[in-house]
Amino acid sequence: MGRLHKRQDVMRRIFTGSLAGLSLAVPAMAQETLVLEEIIVTAQKRAEKLQEVPVSVTAFSAGMVEDAGIKTAEDFLSLTPNIRMVQSFTVGNSFVTVRGISQINNNDPSVAVVVDGVPQANQKQLSQQFFDIERIEVLKGPQGALYGRNSIGGAINIITRQPKDRMEGSAELGYGNGDSWSATAAIGGPVVKDKLLFRAAASYQDSDGLITNSFLDRKADFYQDKTGRLQGTWLAAEDISVDARASLSRTEGGAVLYSQFGTTGLSNATHIKPTENVLGESQRDMDDLSLKVDWDFGAATLTAITAYSTVKESYRGDLDFSSARVLGQGQDLDVDMLSQEVRLTSPNDQPFRWIGGAYYLHTDRALRTTVFLDNNGTIAGFTPLVVFGDETNDNDAYAVFGQGAFDVTQKLELSAALRYDSDQRQQTDLLRNNAVREKTFRKWQPKFTAKYQWTDAVMSYATFSTGFRSGGFNAPTVNPAIFAKETTTNYEAGFKATMADGRVVLNGSAFRTKLRNAQIFKVDLTAGAQIIDNIRRATLTGLELELQARLALGWDLFGGLGITDSEIRDFDGTAAYRGNQLPSNTKATLNVGSQYSFDITDSLGGLLRFDIDHRGKQYYTADNIDFRKSVTLIDLRAGLTYGDWSLTAYVRNLTDKQYFAEYADAKWSGSATGQDLGQLSRPRSYGVTAKARF
Template sequence: MKLASSFKRNTSVLAISMAVATLIPAAASAQTAGQSDDLVLEEIVVTSQRREERLQDVPIQVAAFSDSKIEAAGIKATQDFINLVPNVSLDDSFTYLNTFVVVRGVTQINNADSPIAIIVDGVPQNSQKQLKMNLFDIERIEVLKGPQGGLYGRNAIGGAINIVTKAPGDTLEGQVNASYGRGDALDLTAVISTPVGDEGGLRVSGSYKTDNGRIENSHTGEKVDFIDHDAEVRARYNQNFGERVKMDLRASYRDFEAGAVYDSVVFSGEPDDYVAPSENIEGITFGDIFDASAKFDIAFDGATLSSITGYTALEEYFRGDIDFTNAVDKPGGFLGLGFQAGQGQNLDLDLFSQELRLVSDTDGPFRWITGVYYLHTGRDLLTRAFIDLTGDVSQFDDGIAIVNLSESNSNNAYAVYGSFDYDLTEALTLSGALRYDRDKRSQTDLTSGDVRKTDFDSVQPKATLTYHFDDNKLVYGTYSTGFRSGGFNAPTVRIPVFKDEELENFEAGFKTSWLDRRLVLNGAVYKSKSDNFQFFFVDAASASQIIGNIDKVDIWGVELEAQALVSKGLQVFAAVGTTDSEIKENTDVPASVGNKTPKTTSWSLNAGFQYDVELTDTHNLMMRLDYEHRGKKYWQIDNLAVQEPVDLVDIRVGVETEGWGLYFTARNLLGEKYYTDYNPRAYSGLDTDIGFRAQPSTWAVEGKVRF
């Protein structure tokens, strides 16, 4: 069975690789066949550097998805576009909103700051719980790789994700989408946009999901990955006050309840031993998120002043098993103590941010940006472990508690920044950025009343030299830095305060377009040095999630990307990224020196094609295939638990007109079995390994109507 699976996987890899290798050079012959000059790859305009620029002019490795690419790839959630970007991964784990994003070896830490800045319509999303989004009515997605601290500040140590929702237009329009898939998964979205007066517009959109699940608990027979409901509504209102003043208001509300805490117990200790969950407590996550923002742009002669205000109130509560098994399979109980146990946590988070930014006009050889930023975060966390007598999650509130931790965290972050671009010649541009971040944190132990306070700060410079050979070819060299603030663990754990992490990155790259923009070739080589690299593990005995530091880490890698328009309607694409991390110094665990950092994937590859063909004057057939290869994954700092490579194939086929479309989508077509998160017993806090199962093969049929 293993041999057949391996043969199937390797055959797919070989077939797709041969197709890409054959079709990309074919773009060269396409030009000589007399194709028209308007047959070019789509040109995407991005705001990666806080002003509008052509994607190919930005001296950063950026993966960008326009609205047409989002629809063609069937992108409906964060996971969908992350899977299309080499050297970036997003792993589901534990609760419904909990994910671990890894960018060029820099890793997400649970209950801490993200390693990647998340920006939605210009507003920073300052919690890791905000990364797992339902993506509907989206104009553009940009993924920037490498530290972006000079522009985006704290938490951009690995890169940045910039998401732009669709703005109201000057005509009445709308759209309705509905899909049904494996596991009775139902996904509905609706959008309506209307002008308001002569200078205003309102756009309202909504999403609703429900899902019976596909992963079965072998002990209870129930599906653990269910979604009882995930409902969201969003509104955006734009208004122009004359020619110089613009207002952009945005609000959203999301309410959800879904399965959670369904790790499988892996008694063998082998990450490729794919077993079913078997806990006796059915885990659950529930909560809601409210977001609101207000942006005002005031145009002066020579510059535009922007005020950006954001507010988020987020609640996520979970309940579930703590030993992830049952009295039949493990009669010794929790940690061999003779009883079953459960756990739960209440997270209440409030975020308020304010930014003032002044951006110069793009005319002239010298362009600049300057600004100030403030963020307040309030985070209350209640964590309990309890003796499980009934298998019911209500024991969190009325059962026998064996651990009860309650804390209130507050931090105020301040920043001032500036950046510039200066054309030394028509071909040579010098760019620079400098940002100072200060983070003042405090934690109150609500049980004892003890208060702890500490500060973290960092100066983050960036310098880039870009040389344009012509309008379609450039090379660049960059020195950039990133900063991720430190913070407090739970008051009673052995590492009470974890240190802030800082990273230096040296990068050289190129961006080129060839054959009248029918062929794009981009690439870069990078070397990063991290001080106080943050990593995460669990101490189950105290029901504590702990963040520690690795003193010094080196990371280096290579990234290459190719897109080719082979003929009218036929586009092929491929991209590869490598990440080679090495622990250089680790005071806490000296034996880990020389190992790779946690959750590191050695290399990743994306390849595929999209073919659009006219069936009639009004009907179009779309076919798309995406292949993803993930190299070996090293789960923890001892490198003893290593997951073998994973190969994923997605397909999407549809018939569409200007007014409607019908589609079929299949993900993980080959049925690859793997874990999205895996914690060896030395780091899980348990006496067994645990793994969080990935979704099996899924399919969905979808219909949409535009008006």
């Protein structure tokens, strides 16, 4: 049983690793020394110390997910330099911008998202509830060599709590303004000791909403989510383990809650509430099944991951965005994804370490877009007027990849990685005699890194890396009918330093990225089409700094600074918009916070925490006419712990800042009324949660 015990020890170190990033502090009531913890991450698909990984990584341990009150992707991305997320339009729609590279409508993600080793190939899968989480890792910069297509901006690894060989569980209940209820529960342990383990977790969220439709005098951002997850681990033999995972999610809520304010520009549009005569609705269903097999046969570990996922989303809402009873809109999306990954990973304790593997993804995607007549101001009264688009897509993606790292000396490590991606796309236009279009988008993605360990506490690195986001099809009647693949070439240098006898950690990086065929979104209302187009050339230049310091026993200070200056070099072959910022780019982000954990009595503990999130100027379109001014958000948390019980009160957006999280100028959005549109950010929210562990 020697190897089994060794494997369990490695898994225990991986899955119970504490803070793996530098934006947050360590868990409350767990700070027993003045030395910051040594962190293990799996950013490069093998277990490594954070301070020795030559990648810009921010990560969050299970304790920090709890202490920061992280429930959604937007929560942890707001604590990560140079990356921000906006959720709008439907319950599943989200836009992630990392280092100036953005997610857009109806397209592949800008960052690769991986949950328990399974890639989430559709961008609708990121905006989910996060519960029973062991660790979250955020990698910035192109990660194509290991993560493949759609990791053009970075990658997000989400690791849920894994089954253990002892019985344990938790339950949490929360209530907040907007008549918001939340409940989560988890339980896990052995079915057969040291042989068969399980873990089950569930989450329920329900809220009336916080944003008022002023015409209907009703909340427009109502929300309900029900998610369940079941995991099992079978230790089949001394060196073989089998992990199975199933999850189901049902989400519904508001949609198309846009404010309309003429063409006066964003500077005159603050605090305008939606006035639509139809209360929009959306619904998303997600199901996931996966099976992972690990076989350690000494010379290497063979890992095989098979996964099947479905995403279905539909929405209905106002199209004239006003109190008039004119038009409605709707879209129905149905996606099935089947993937298989196989890889071999060498042991860590060798001067030459390597990974090699192959990946396959098959996607069936159907999308139907409809304009409705608004007969009586309700979705039930909608009748179809015209179907603007009805298509099916049959896509096959193939990849092979490899990485090798060699210790040239005890201080110098050189590594190289290479991946080849082929994305074969086929579209059938159901409106035009089942016309079929086919195209394959291919890309080699190399990566080279040199790392130098100056001392045990100081490391620096330099990296050349590449990224790739596949192209695709627009409607056959618009120009361009096909949008090009997007590629990046990234040059980066960074350092990681541990100082003051382990009480201070400072990490930093600087980068310059060349971006070709950046994908942007616009609407052509005359053609009834949503269009993805390309910006031919742009550059991104920036830096990141992350700091964590233990000021005293139980008292931590932490923060992160990100700067990204983007420049359009060639928009469309003309001088148009040359020198402008890229759409959705935020030039600067700054998060600063502190957490104090303390003993009130021998059995009663306390926690005080604040987080400040400063978001610099953000540009919405390539003409840079409309932009959001800088905004600063403040969150507060205070808690009590008594044994296995805890009670926490929180306030998000303490000063009730309101701004437009998403903005669409009529020139780019194809607004039916010719007016600009925007979605308000969430106002101040507050509440209390109680949690018990057993």
